[in-house]
Amino acid sequence: MRKLFLPDFNNSTHPESTVQPQAPARRRHPRVVVITSGKGGVGKTTTTANVGLSLAHLGLSVVTVDADVGLRNLDLLLGLENRVNYTLVEVLNGDCRLDQALVRDKRWSNFELLCISKPRSKLPIGFGGKALVWLVESLKDRQEGCPDFILIDCPAGIDAGFITAITPANEAVLVTTPDITSLRDADRVTGLLECDGIRDIKMIVNRVRTDMIKGEDMMSVLDVQEMLGLALLGVIPEDSEVIRSTNRGYPLVLNKPPTLAGLAFEQAAWRLVEQDSMQAVMMEEEPKNRGWFSFFGG
Amino acid sequence: MATIWTLPLHAVSFPPSICVLKYRITSNVLELRTGLGFHYGYLDCNRRRTYRKFVRRAFSDPGSCDEAKRTQNHVIVDMKNQVGRLRETIASLPPVVFLMERQSGSNFAIGLCILATILVISVRIYVATKSRNSHPGSVADLVRRGQLRSDRRGISTPLKYDDPFNNPMVKVGKSNSTIEMCGKVYRLAPVTLTKEQQAIHQKRRSRAYQWKRPTVFLRDGDPVPPDVDPDTVRWIPTNHPFATTASDIDEDLAQNNVYQKHGVPFRIQAEHEALQRKLEALQSEQKFKKLVIDPGAAKDFERPLKPHPKSDEHVEQSPSYNHLGPKPSKSEHFPNSFGSNSNSEELPKT
Secondary structure: OHHHHOOOOOOOOOOOOOOOOOOOOOOOOEEEEEEEEEOOOHHHHHHHHHHHHHHOOOOOEEEEEOOOOOOOOHHHHHHHHHHHHHHHHHHHHOOOOHHHHHHEOOOOEEEEEEEEEOOOOOOOEEEEEEEHHHHHHHHHOOOOOOOOEEEEOOOOOOHHHHHHHOOOOOOOEEEEEHHHHHHHHHHHHHHHHHHHOOOOEEEEEEOOOHHHHHOOOOOOOOHHHHHOOOOOEEEEEEHHHHHHHHHHHHOOOHHHOOOOHHHHHHHHHHHHHOOOOOOEEEEEEEOOOOOHHHHHHO | OOOOHHHHHHHHHOOOHHOOEEEEEEEOEEEEEEEHHHOOOOHHHHHHHHHHHHHHHHHHOOHHHHHHHHHHHHHHHHHHHHHHHHHHHHHHHOOOOHHHHOEEEEEEEHHHHHHHHHHHHHHHHHHHHHHHOOOOOHHHHHHHHOOOOOHHOOOOOOOOOOOOOOOOOOOOOOOOEEEEEEOOEEEEEEOOOOOHHHHHHHHHHHHOOOOOOEEEEEEEEOOOOOOOHHHHHHEEEEOOOOOOOOHHOOHHHHHHHOOOOOOOHHHHHHHHHHHHHHHHHHHHHHHHHHOOOHHOOOOOOOOOOOOHHHHHHHHHHHHHHHHOOOOOHHHHHHHHHHHHHHHHHHHHOO
């Protein structure tokens, strides 16, 4: 069961996989991953921020793109909202260069953020997809080197914003919650992604409550997987720290000691690097055996 | 009321005969004196008062001496019985002081252990509370008060990476069916999805969802091009909040802007050049305006004027001609007007 829970380093397809995490050699082609869900409010932006920072923590070069044209949130979660001066729209218009629009996180120099547009600016429908493709091409041969990962935070829905965000992607992470409305939208989005040619789709089940699953008030992760038929990248338990981290602009994975959700995000990031998936899931919480010194908190 | 702690002290320090109520029975008065300044709870004052009254009544009758004697003896016996009972009660109380003196060493150890336990628990509670409150949530308050810049929120030094799978917070149970994360124990269950089931789901979705990426974007009223697949046409509603004309944007220019790595961005450069040109134009215009016409030099170019009354009137009637717009040179203006007038005048003459 340990092998089922922990990633199988021996059978990993990643050529640079080792027992100890090491930054792989810089690749010429970045892995462009779109994080989508269909339904809003399930945790796409939170997942993008935390998985992105976990990847940067691992020593990988990451560029995150907030592809929501009208409503921008990723900068708030990362605590970088005061540093966004230029967006991709300004780059397209010639008001600035691409490197001037990229916001580098001062905490990790290998993590950068790019917002597509400011709230009141417009991007022509049908043009955004091309712009993102040009963006990926431009990032490949920049002076700092090609990034290892480009994470695109997709807006909710299946409208123009969704079409724009999935254009340059060759992998997808589908974020869903264990409720029926989210599952139906997730299934639809998965179908659209497959129609667009994206076949590597993995799932993160967010806001899982083991107590409700035990009381049969919530679908289990295995039920969700049975309904959607997607490989599991991660299972994130419900955690009140998520709200605190959002309001503070301090992502969850940076907390010391790590919270349960933070650990789960880190593990999901590592599985993304290794192109692996979960082989076992955590079911219900068992009562912990308390020893003699439990009275003293041991 | 005497407590258990004080009672035995008095029982030890004073002889029992003194630790009783003293009654001084005189001929007509019964005095009740409590000894040693403390009271026994079971000696009811009311009972004493009634007893006093009874004895007083008993003694006040002078006639029945024998009876009084008998009563007196009876009273003395009762009092002795009561004193005896008191002594028995006192003797039956556990000599705690003796016990304490004998076992003071172990009691000290017990007390010490209890104190240590309380100390450990309070320290643990304090540490837990402090760690709970040590989140940088107060950073937000500092940002709100303007004492900290929001772009410098979070930690200033990078964290050392911890492998999430070798993290001490993650412990897999010995039987490999449980895992402990962050102090909570969870039961593990294997994933049951197979490759065949995944393929079945993919087929189901391909049948259910038919979608093609839109490549042609048309507005209401635009004709559909003949060689375009209708499934790839996307209609832009006229009231769409983010709809702009596609022809407004030069795609090649936009692409070049994205690929630009060095130098000044295109629009900034264009604006700068436009500003430069405007500045140069303004400067040349100002130079042109500063040019002054020398009247003395203009006279050299004038033709000699013939004195004619009507020509003088024409000149006087059009004073505004000289004031409008850029003033032409007199040599250009006057000959024309004068020449035309003179021609008109001269013709009738001839």
